[in-house]
Amino acid sequence: MSTIAEVQTRIMSKDKEAKAVRRYTADLSAVGEPALWGFGGALALGIILICGFLLAIFWNGITTFWPKPIEIVTLANGQMVAGEPSRENLYRPEGAFLASLSDAVKADIERNDGYAERTLYRIGNYDLYNEDFRWVNAFDVQKVERDPAFYYLERQEWGPFIGRIKSVVVDGVEQSPEALGLEGIRKEQQAARERFAEIRRIERSDIGVINHEINQIRLELRRIELAEGLESAAYRSAQADAELRLAELQGDFDRLQGQANDIKAKDARYRIVLEDVNGTTKDTQLSQIVRFYPANELSVFEKVGVYFSRWGEFLSTEPREANTEGGILPAIFGTVVMTLLMVVVVAPFGVITALYLREYAKQGKLVAMVRIAVNNLAGVPSIVYGVFGLGFFAYTVGGSIDALFFPERLPNPTFGTGGILWSALTLALLTVPVVIVAAEEALSSVPRSIREGSLACGASKWQTIRSVVLPHAMPGIMTGLILAMARGAGEVAPLMLVGVVKLAPELPVDGFFPYIHLERSFMHLGFHIFDVGFQSRNSEAGKPMVFVTTLLLLALIVLMNSSAIYIRNRLKKKFAGSQF
């Protein structure tokens, strides 16, 4: 038995020993606190980049259609410039230009470390100036005014006109704009636009139907010729029938053409004479004016009106002026149809593959290799898929389809060239690895106990998969589809090879049999951005459209994804348990 004192000394000496050998506080590197700054910093940087990016697109996109005032600038040399100020920057005048400046200006530039200020004006009137935008040096400016008599007129062709309205010709009678008043001009313009729409309707729809039928008759005749030969009785009788019908159609065509011409003749008697800031006049048909407003006279209320009317036009009409003006309806339509088509193809294909790999195939070296190959497919550059799609789908498969089913149209290809179907298939190929991987993951996470439960009830393997395994894996599969959809909707490069075009007046869905035309080429928002931003006559003019289109593409992807996520969450809720 030891005394208390003995015990105490023993404990104390043990403590000392412990202190010498072990430290009971964790050192800094073990806690990981310093690394936390790194983690947090990386996250913050990522968030800032993404938010900044989204904000830039959102702000630029949302403000594009807001009407801006028109400034009339008088330059030092007496020239006048009228336009919307679009942006300002600092630049460094150089060489001969710098030498040609006056001494006072040179001294000013010197004081600013060689920089000068300038403003970019959208001056419009491309038909008069051969440019849409003009830089104005701050040192050149003598006077800036906002003249209420200046109008911003959006035209069917040639882009906007910025200037005064000199006179308006109503039914051949010239009238002064003051006499008519803004309301009067607007009424005439609206009437003119209606005539314009009417002409378009007759030429596009009504005559379009006739043209379609004429084309069908020609093709039918050619088909008979190919099958029976030129000398056959069948061909002769068909030809006689066709001629009768064609004569009939020609009559219809002439009648409609006459109608259109009548309206056109009437339309020509309504004109508007415009005058730019330097007094050059321009006489155009009133029906060419899409929209006009006195930019410096607008109340906030009227500005909102212009803003929404521009959005309306943007979302619901076809593009004009090399895509830099007008709407993008065909591109929205093409993107949505193509993406949905892709999902329809990729979903069963990916799920069936995953089912085989996970449920039926014997898990061995071969399956492991297939799995690795599938995963690596996701890393192939998308343009390669485009090349494959063009070579295999369009030329090989499409070419054979043409030879078999549409010989009468050759040498014009039907399926044998890029089209929305081939684009959807190419993108399906591109995104199928994502779906396979996600679906396999989802299938393998189905607990074995549930499969056993089903099998013990006497269900076959297929019954088990269909009624227990697939429902259980559905939310996971949906996640894969959502990822695939987002990837597919934003992909552009391969599409440029297999069916996207700059301008496709015919939508892939219309009123002509068989209503869905999967062989047609189509417009796509992603390609539209590329085209407007980098391929148009004036990239400065296209810039706002780039932002708006990007905004729209993002909105579209968000919309499609959130509806898919909504469906997935409903599924999940259905299967979610309260079990812990």
Added chain:
Amino acid sequence: MTTATREAPAAQVKESSTHSTVYHVAESGLGAAISIRDFNLFYGESQALYNVNMEMQRGMVTALIGPSGCGKSTLLRSLNRMNDLIDNLSIKGKVVVHDNDIYAPGVDVIALRKRMGMVFQKPNPFPKSIFENVVYPLRVEGISDKAMLEEACERALKGSALWNEVKDRLNESALGLSGGQQQRLCIARAIAAEPEILLMDEPCSALDPIATAKVEELITELRGQFTIVIVTHSMQQAARVSDNTAFMYLGKLIEYGATDTIFTVPKDRRTEDYITGRFG
């Protein structure tokens, strides 16, 4: 009839022929529903069952008891070939169900399983509504007559003492039920198609005493119509519901006989130790 040797040592059983090992069991007079002969089972290299020989009387309740990991579930799952799903599994010996060797080549496993209901150790409801869960065995048989399904559903749920709790929410997801309710749902599913044989792997381990009593009541009710094999860790339960009890230890069948005998005069020391709680 010969008697089982007192010690029932594994070596001796292994050498004796299958049919010589006969235990004193309570008999129903209907013969054996299941007879297991010289049954060995291997998970890859490791052997989980050693030379099991037993017969389960038709229309009676047979309890399997034994310490954790002794192979009760393995044996039970061998009876409806549930073990087929496991890779690397090999077996030796025979299991005869209603005069058919179920491991013979060409046996219709699906038909076999349709004649047997199974309740698993852990509840495993399907991601479906309560109603669809219960009638699942009928659905896989292709029955779609609404009245018939509804009747079967109600009968099965009443049998598993769940009807009153779920009768108003039959179309809700089964995954929203509590653990005990899920287990009773699985019991309902197992009896819905009225199988001839019911295999239950610790059906009451997740249940409260009231539900347990109800399940035991159900077993007593079903006794006579169904052949029931139940794995349980509760000695009292085995004593209450079963006619015959088998004690397993380390993959071997140590002792098998009428429940009364096993619980009052066990022949083997290990059995005695286990049921008196000295190990296990």
